[in-house]
Amino acid sequence: MIDELEALYRSRVQEFRRVAAAIAGDRELGCEAVQEAFAKALRRRRSHRGTGTLEAWVWRIVVNAARDARRRRPVVMESRAASSNGHAPTLPLELLTERQREIVFLHYYADLDYASIADALEISPGTVGATLTAARKTLRRAHEEVEA
Amino acid sequence: MNEILDELVPPFGRPGDWDDVLRRAARRRVRPIVLAAVVALAAVAVAPTLAGLLRHDGVGLPAEADRSNVAVVLAPLNRKVILEAAPWKGHDGFCYEVMHLRAGCVPRKTFGAVITKPPLFGWTFDDRVRSGVATMFGGRRVPLTVKHFGGRMDVTLFLVRGRLPIPHLLKSVVLRDANGKVVLRLRRP
Numbered sequence: 285m286i287d288e289l290e291a292l293y294r295s296r297v298q299e300f301r302r303v304a305a306a307i308a309g310d311r312e313l314g315c316e317a318v319q320e321a322f323a324k325a326l327r328r329r330r331s332h333r334g335t336g337t338l339e340a341w342v343w344r345i346v347v348n349a350a351r352d353a354r355r356r357r358p359v360v361m362e363s364r365a366a367s368s369n370g371h372a373p374t375l376p377l378e379l380l381t382e383r384q385r386e387i388v389f390l391h392y393y394a395d396l397d398y399a400s401i402a403d404a405l406e407i408s409p410g411t412v413g414a415t416l417t418a419a420r421k422t423l424r425r426a427h428e429e430v431e432a
Numbered sequence: 433m434n435e436i437l438d439e440l441v442p443p444f445g446r447p448g449d450w451d452d453v454l455r456r457a458a459r460r461r462v463r464p465i466v467l468a469a470v471v472a473l474a475a476v477a478v479a480p481t482l483a484g485l486l487r488h489d490g491v492g493l494p495a496e497a498d499r500s501n502v503a504v505v506l507a508p509l510n511r512k513v514i515l516e517a518a519p520w521k522g523h524d525g526f527c528y529e530v531m532h533l534r535a536g537c538v539p540r541k542t543f544g545a546v547i548t549k550p551p552l553f554g555w556t557f558d559d560r561v562r563s564g565v566a567t568m569f570g571g572r573r574v575p576l577t578v579k580h581f582g583g584r585m586d587v588t589l590f591l592v593r594g595r596l597p598i599p600h601l602l603k604s605v606v607l608r609d610a611n612g613k614v615v616l617r618l619r620r621p
Contacts, residue, residue: 290450297448306441312494312536314441319449323456377440392437423433 302393307350317349340403384419497527553591
């Protein structure tokens with residue numbers, strides 16, 4: 285099991301980090317969450333009973349660690365004023381729910397399919413599909429409003 | 433959407449550290465109640481010493497900072513380094529470390545931000561900013577030290593001068609240009 289966890293870490297650490305950083309809202313906190321999550325997975329490896337894949341089980345721990353990191357991070361006040369120096373508009377992720385954001389991040393940064401995302405978040409694949417469709421629609425509408 | 437998500441969290445350049453994971457896993461876990469009791473006792477008994485130690489052994493500039501190009505802000509009285517900033521290696525942005533308490537890296541996509549946990553400080557990429565004032569709930573106004581770092585960083589950093597107010601009471605930050613005109617207004621969401 286330790287070897288499998290090490291192989292998973294070495295092959296997918298960058299995807300784990302990007303998803304964790306996106307959820308935590310901070311790159312350093314995301315990296316830290318991944319390190320802590322894998323350490324926790326190592327300590328609790330015996331609790332993985334083989335229902336679902338090892339990767340989905342680890343994703344679950346990483347997502348939880350990143351959520352905790354987000355709760356602990358400092359409040360950041362950002363200006364929503366119109367850009368005066370030509371910066372491109374960013375994706376209005378604040379329009380999405382926490383679950384929608386997590387599904388978007390797992391789908392785009394980790395390239396997970398619906399079944400894997402469902403395993404990682406302990407929801408049904410149908411819910412993943414519906415949530416992703418709703419998230420895309422919200423973002424598309426927001427983008428169209430900015431363009432108009 | 434893919435492009436914007438790529439920009440939101442750019443890929444990480446540095447490789448993973450499996451040995452660090454092994455070290456963390458091997459670390460003995462202390463029961464939370466025991467830990468809380470020890471921390472409470474230490475805080476009461478040796479608060480000033482502890483504060484001093486934390487300040488000296490705290491966080492440093494992130495590993496992704498370009499250490500060959502570090503700029504600093506010194507405290508006016510004791511000339512100690514209170515803020516360090518450096519370009520972010522491989523990215524468009526900068527990394528910071530403030531008072532050995534807080535550190536991070538920031539991409540050049542935000543208009544401006546304020547960290548409201550101690551120590552209160554923030555940044556903007558708008559190069560017109562020359563001065564700033566923080567307003568607390570209750571109306572107290574606190575002047576800010578504003579420093580512009582050019583070159584690859586091209587960022588303006590600001591932090592509270594003198595005694596720190598309670599950051600949770602921060603209501604807004606107003607940043608102005610050389611003529612006193614408001615450039616940016618940051619409010620608590």
